[in-house]
Amino acid sequence: MKRPSEKSQAAVTMRDVATQSGFSPATVSIVLNNAPLARYIAPATKKRIEDTAKKLGYRPNAMARFLRSKRSHSVGVLFFDITDPFCTLIMRGVENALYQASYLAIFADAHNQRNRFERYLELLLERHVEGLIVVANWLFVDIHVLADLSKRNIPSATIGWELPGNNISSVMVDNETGARLALEHLHQLGHRKIAFIRGPKMLIDSAPRWRGIQKFAHGAGLEIDPALVLQLPESLDPNSSFESGYRYTEDLLEQRKKFTAVMAFDDLTALGAIRALTKAGVKVPEHCSVTGFDDIALSSLAAPSLTTVRQPMEAMGALAVNIVMDGINAALEKRDWNVVNQKMNPELVIRDSTRAVSLTGGDD
Amino acid sequence: MKRPSEKSQAAVTMRDVATQSGFSPATVSIVLNNAPLARYIAPATKKRIEDTAKKLGYRPNAMARFLRSKRSHSVGVLFFDITDPFCTLIMRGVENALYQASYLAIFADAHNQRNRFERYLELLLERHVEGLIVVANWLFVDIHVLADLSKRNIPSATIGWELPGNNISSVMVDNETGARLALEHLHQLGHRKIAFIRGPKMLIDSAPRWRGIQKFAHGAGLEIDPALVLQLPESLDPNSSFESGYRYTEDLLEQRKKFTAVMAFDDLTALGAIRALTKAGVKVPEHCSVTGFDDIALSSLAAPSLTTVRQPMEAMGALAVNIVMDGINAALEKRDWNVVNQKMNPELVIRDSTRAVSLTGGDD
DNA sequence: TGGTATTGCGAAAGCGATAACGTAGCTTGA
DNA sequence: TCAAGCTACGTTATCGCTTTCGCAATACCA
Numbered sequence: 001m002k003r004p005s006e007k008s009q010a011a012v013t014m015r016d017v018a019t020q021s022g023f024s025p026a027t028v029s030i031v032l033n034n035a036p037l038a039r040y041i042a043p044a045t046k047k048r049i050e051d052t053a054k055k056l057g058y059r060p061n062a063m064a065r066f067l068r069s070k071r072s073h074s075v076g077v078l079f080f081d082i083t084d085p086f087c088t089l090i091m092r093g094v095e096n097a098l099y100q101a102s103y104l105a106i107f108a109d110a111h112n113q114r115n116r117f118e119r120y121l122e123l124l125l126e127r128h129v130e131g132l133i134v135v136a137n138w139l140f141v142d143i144h145v146l147a148d149l150s151k152r153n154i155p156s157a158t159i160g161w162e163l164p165g166n167n168i169s170s171v172m173v174d175n176e177t178g179a180r181l182a183l184e185h186l187h188q189l190g191h192r193k194i195a196f197i198r199g200p201k202m203l204i205d206s207a208p209r210w211r212g213i214q215k216f217a218h219g220a221g222l223e224i225d226p227a228l229v230l231q232l233p234e235s236l237d238p239n240s241s242f243e244s245g246y247r248y249t250e251d252l253l254e255q256r257k258k259f260t261a262v263m264a265f266d267d268l269t270a271l272g273a274i275r276a277l278t279k280a281g282v283k284v285p286e287h288c289s290v291t292g293f294d295d296i297a298l299s300s301l302a303a304p305s306l307t308t309v310r311q312p313m314e315a316m317g318a319l320a321v322n323i324v325m326d327g328i329n330a331a332l333e334k335r336d337w338n339v340v341n342q343k344m345n346p347e348l349v350i351r352d353s354t355r356a357v358s359l360t361g362g363d364d
Numbered sequence: 365m366k367r368p369s370e371k372s373q374a375a376v377t378m379r380d381v382a383t384q385s386g387f388s389p390a391t392v393s394i395v396l397n398n399a400p401l402a403r404y405i406a407p408a409t410k411k412r413i414e415d416t417a418k419k420l421g422y423r424p425n426a427m428a429r430f431l432r433s434k435r436s437h438s439v440g441v442l443f444f445d446i447t448d449p450f451c452t453l454i455m456r457g458v459e460n461a462l463y464q465a466s467y468l469a470i471f472a473d474a475h476n477q478r479n480r481f482e483r484y485l486e487l488l489l490e491r492h493v494e495g496l497i498v499v500a501n502w503l504f505v506d507i508h509v510l511a512d513l514s515k516r517n518i519p520s521a522t523i524g525w526e527l528p529g530n531n532i533s534s535v536m537v538d539n540e541t542g543a544r545l546a547l548e549h550l551h552q553l554g555h556r557k558i559a560f561i562r563g564p565k566m567l568i569d570s571a572p573r574w575r576g577i578q579k580f581a582h583g584a585g586l587e588i589d590p591a592l593v594l595q596l597p598e599s600l601d602p603n604s605s606f607e608s609g610y611r612y613t614e615d616l617l618e619q620r621k622k623f624t625a626v627m628a629f630d631d632l633t634a635l636g637a638i639r640a641l642t643k644a645g646v647k648v649p650e651h652c653s654v655t656g657f658d659d660i661a662l663s664s665l666a667a668p669s670l671t672t673v674r675q676p677m678e679a680m681g682a683l684a685v686n687i688v689m690d691g692i693n694a695a696l697e698k699r700d701w702n703v704v705n706q707k708m709n710p711e712l713v714i715r716d717s718t719r720a721v722s723l724t725g726g727d728d
Numbered sequence: 729t730g731g732t733a734t735t736g737c738g739a740a741a742g743c744g745a746t747a748a749c750g751t752a753g754c755t756t757g758a
Numbered sequence: 759t760c761a762a763g764c765t766a767c768g769t770t771a772t773c774g775c776t777t778t779c780g781c782a783a784t785a786c787c788a
C-alpha cells in the first residue's frame with residue numbers, strides 16, 4: 001500500500017536555497033547556472049550557495065526554467081516505424097549525440113500512420129522542442145508540414161529521406177554508390193547473370209539504387225536481363241520484405257530462370273531470398289550469391305552471414321543531431337545557417353553470402 | 365540560407381485568443397481544456413473562443429501549463445541498452461499505451477553505464493516526469509535510486525527486472541514456466557540428452573529459468589548431465605551471447621559430447637549454437653534440436669527459424685504503463701494504490717529448429 | 729580630487745498558463 | 759419575499775525561474 005499522504009514534501013525551490021543561504025534568488029540563479037554574470041560573484045558567495053543547494057537537495061524545475069528562458073533543451077525525434085530494424089542504431093546515434101549536448105530526446109513513433117505522425121508533431125511543437133529529426137524512408141509527408149516548421153523556425157533534419165524543394169536539411173546514405181559497390185563486388189566475383197529485386201517505388205531509396213546498378217552495368221558492359229528484374233510491392237510493414245524476397249525468389253526458381261546471384265534491395269529481402277534458395281536446395285554462396293543493403297543487426301548473425309552495403313546509421317543519427325544543433329545555436333546567436341543535404345558514404349561489408357561464381361554453376 | 369530575421373512571429377498566446385475573442389484568459393482556458401467549469405459556459409461563447417483559437421492557430425504552451433498545473437504529461441522510460449533486441453517491442457508497447465493516454469515518453473538509453481543511468485534519472489526528475497519505467501535485465505541499480513523515487517512519490521515500474529524488497533512495481537515474464545515449456549517440448553519430442561546453456565548469474569532471468577528446468581527434469585525423471593551444462597559469462601554487451609553460444613557449442617562438439625538437443629538461455633545464444641552446429645556438419649533440426657528464449661524479431665527470420673519461448677513484450681510494455689498510470693491517477697485522486705509484481709505468461713512458439721529425436725541419431 | 733570601470737549583489741518584471749475566488753444576474757422553492 | 763443555488767463569466771494570484779536594471783561599494787587613472 002502506498003499512501004499518498006506521506007507528506008509529499010514540496011520540492012525544494014530556488015527561493016528556499018536563496019533564503020537559506022542568505023542571498024537573493026537572482027544570485028542563486030546566476031551562480032548555479034554559472035551564467036556570465038557569475039564572474040562578478042564572490043567565490044565565498046558561490047560556495048555558500050552551492051553548498052546549501054546541495055544540502056537541501058535542490059533540483060531545478062525544468063519547466064519553470066523553460067518557460068522563462070524559452071528553451072526546452074529537448075529535440076523531437078519522429079520515427080515512422082520504430083520496429084524497422086533500420087531505426088535501432090539511428091536511435092542510438094541520435095541519443096548519444098544529444099546526450100553529449102545535454103539535450104533530451106523525445107522519441108515518437110508514427111506507426112506508419114499519417115495522422116499519428118501529425119498528432120505527434122503537434123505534441124512536440126506544444127512542448128517547444130528546439131529541433132526536430134524525422135526518420136523515415138517513405139515518401140509520406142508533404143509540404144505543409146515543412147511550411148509549419150520553417151515558419152516556426154525550428155531547425156529540422158530528416159534521416160534516410162528527403163523533401164523535394166529542399167528547404168530542410170537531410171542526411172542520407174549515398175544509395176547510388178552503395179548499389180554500385182554491391183554490384184561491382186558481384187561482378188568482380190564473376191557473376192554475370194544477376195537477379196535484381198528492386199525496392200518499392202514508394203521508397204525514396206529505390207530509384208537511386210537502381211540508377212547505380214544501371215550505371216555500373218552500362219559502364220562494365222554487364223547485361224541486365226529484364227526477366228530477372230523484380231520489384232517489391234508497396235507495403236507499410238518494414239518486415240514484409242522478407243516475405244516478398246522469399247516469394248519472388250521462389251517464383252524465379254520455379255520459372256527455371258538461370259542466375260548465379262541475387263542483388264536484393266535490402267537485408268530483409270536478401271534473407272528472404274536466401275531462405276527460398278536454401279529451401280530449394282540451392283546453396284548460398286556455393287551455387288548462388290546474395291547481397292543485401294543496410295547491414296541491420298541480423299545480417300551478421302544470419303546463416304550464412306550476409307554480404308551487404310552498410311549504412312553508417314549511428315553516424316547518420318549523430319550528424320542529424322549536429323545539423324540541428326548548429327541550427328539551434330545559429331538562431332541563438334542570430335547567425336544565419338545553411339540547409340545541408342548530406343550524403344554519407346556506404347561501406348561494402350563482405351561476408352559469407354557471396355562467392356566467386358562456380359565453374360560448375362550455370363554461368364554459360 | 366535561413367535568415368533568422370524572418371520575423372520569428374511571436375507564438376500566439378492564450379491572451380491573444382482572449383482579447384481577440386473578447387473574453388478573459390480564464391474563460392479561454394476553461395473552454396479550450398474543457399474543464400469541469402465548462403458546463404457553465406454558454407455554447408455561443410465556446411464556439412467564439414474555439415473559432416478564434418483555430419483562426420489564430422493557437423497552440424498551448426506546454427511548459428507554462430506544466431509549471432502551473434504541476435503535471436508534465438510525460439513519463440520517463442529508462443532503457444539499459446536500447447540495442448538489445450529485447451527492447452524494441454517493449455518500446456513499441458510502452459509508446460502505444462502512453463499514446464492512448466496522451467502522454468509522451470521520454471526515452472533514455474543508459475548504454476549499460478551506471479553513471480549514465482543516474483544522469484538520465486536526474487534529467488528526468490528535473491523534468492518532473494509523472495512516472496518512470498525502467499527496462500533492464502541487469503541487476504545493476506541498487507536501493508538508493510528506489511528511495512529517491514518513492515520519496516518523491518513517482519509511480520514507477522520495472523520491466524524484465526525486479527528490485528529486492530519490492531517497493532516498486534514490476535512486470536516480468538514467468539521465467540520458470542517458460543523454461544519448463546521449452547524443456548517439456550524437447551522431452552515430448554523424445555530428447556533425453558540435452559545440453560543446457562544457462563544465463564549469466566548477473567541476469568535475474570537466469571536463476572528462475574534454471575529452476576524451471578530442474579523442476580521439470582525432476583518431475584519427468586529426466587537426467588541432467590552436468591557435463592552438458594554450461595553457463596554464459598557475465599557480459600554487458602547484449603549481443604555477445606551469440607558469440608558465446610557459438611563458442612560453447614563448438615567446445616561441446618570438440619569434446620565429442622553426445623546430445624540431441626541444446627536448450628539455450630536466449631535466442632541469440634540459440635542462434636550462435638545453431639551456427640556452430642551447422643558449421644560442424646550437424647544439421648538442425650535433423651541431428652540436433654535447439655530452443656531459445658524471448659522470441660526476438662530475428663528468430664522467425666533465421667534459418668532454420670527458431671523454436672523459442674516468447675515473452676509478450678508489447679503487452680509487458682503496455683502493462684507497465686498501465687501500472688504507472690494507475691499510480692498517477694491514484695495520487696491525483698488521493699487514493700491509495702498498490703505495488704504490483706506481475707508475471708506474464710510466456711508462450712511456446714514451435715518453429716523449425718526442433719524435431720523429434722531421430723532414430724539414427726546418437727540417442728543410445 | 730573627481731570621474732570612470734570594475735565588482736558584488738538585490739528588486740522586480742515577467743514567461744504563459746491555471747486555479748481559487750469574486751461577482752453578478754437569474755431562477756427556484758417554501 | 760427572500761435565502762439559496764445555478765449560470766456565466768472576470769480578477770487575481772501564483773508556479774519557479776531568468777534577466778534586465780539598478781544601486782552601491784571599491785579600485786583605477788589622470
